[in-house]
Amino acid sequence: MGSCCSKKCDNKPSMNTNSPREIIFNGIFKNNPILIQVLGICSTLAVTNVLKNTVVMGVALIFVCSFSSFIVSLLRKLIPSRVRMMAEILIIATGVILVDIMLKAHIPEVSRELGPFVGLIITNCIVMGRCEAYALGNSPFKSMIDGAANAVGYALVLVVIAVIRELLGSGSLWGVQIMGDWWTNWSIMVMAPGGFFVLAVMLWIVKGIFKEEPENG
């Protein structure tokens, strides 16, 4: 996890006066957490081999990310700066455990399949990254939108990866068989290397098309 979290240190808490519309656009497209910030890669590789799990993971992250950004922003003037990371993790962990219990109680089938992945949201860099980079310096409402927008940006990319991986790896989508008998499953797509390949190709394409400024800034 350590390597993927290093990037967020670049983003210092900043006073942004963006409109909600801009925040949403930034979170989903211009500053997409996966394709541009390259955060939260660990869970991207882990859950995207089955579309259903990916969608649930995305929804759970949207909840956790907006919830924790909102609470951190509410408390931003009270949190002593020396222990701010401890406080953030505490708030994030609480949100994640709440989601985990709700899943176990209300959609047990999905919870059984996702199992350990839900707990791993705690270590998802996007959540803490947005708390550090945005929520600590902005109003609760804006922070919540920012958290949700980033999580949506994350979820959209994940869904695309999952569609590719499940279709090629299992010949199905959402567990429904799509490919006929002639199809041979690409087992590697279901395994971790498949995630690396698809993600790398996506990053390559996106950077190739949308590269605005020179890489070495």
Place this chain on the structure above:
Amino acid sequence: MSGKSKMKQGIYTVIFMVVITAICVAGVSWLHHKSLKKITMNNDMFAREAVLEAAGLLPKNRVNAEDISDIFQKNVIEKKLDDKVLYILKNGNYVIPVIGIGLWGKIYGVVGLENNLKILTGVSFIKNEETPGLGARITEKWFCRQFNGKEGPMTFIAEGTKGNDREFDGITGATITTRAVQEMVNRTLIDAPGIVREVNDG
């Protein structure tokens, strides 16, 4: 900064952390306490569903939780001896819980046997931590149902090849999980007479 204000700040930091921790713990405990019954019920339901599946009594179409506990109560007697559990069916068959060692963790399953303890009526899995899309496919119906009516000991063969009465299709890309399932089924076939005797006597 003077020593006194530094001290004040330190105390504030400690109090802040204690208070926020207490609030978070209280919230989580409350929800956990409220949902515990439902979560336990869900887990029991999974176990019962697996037992019925292994016994071949689960209807082909989707059934809800009430139907499952209804069919379970009508057909199954649960017998416990120490930590051993044995499910005895009204039609004389047995379902035996078994734990295997998968790739990432334990695989909890049940194996259904006919009255003679030689022919399988089915295999089903309650809980596993195998890779989704690979090892976790052992929970798919086609995989579980291929054991029905077969006589062990079982060996697995490549996925998609039709085997004889002592062979079952493995899962491509999940050899360790498949091997674990083979071991679980075969161990149950060997241990079954002992378990049945022990629980019936005890």
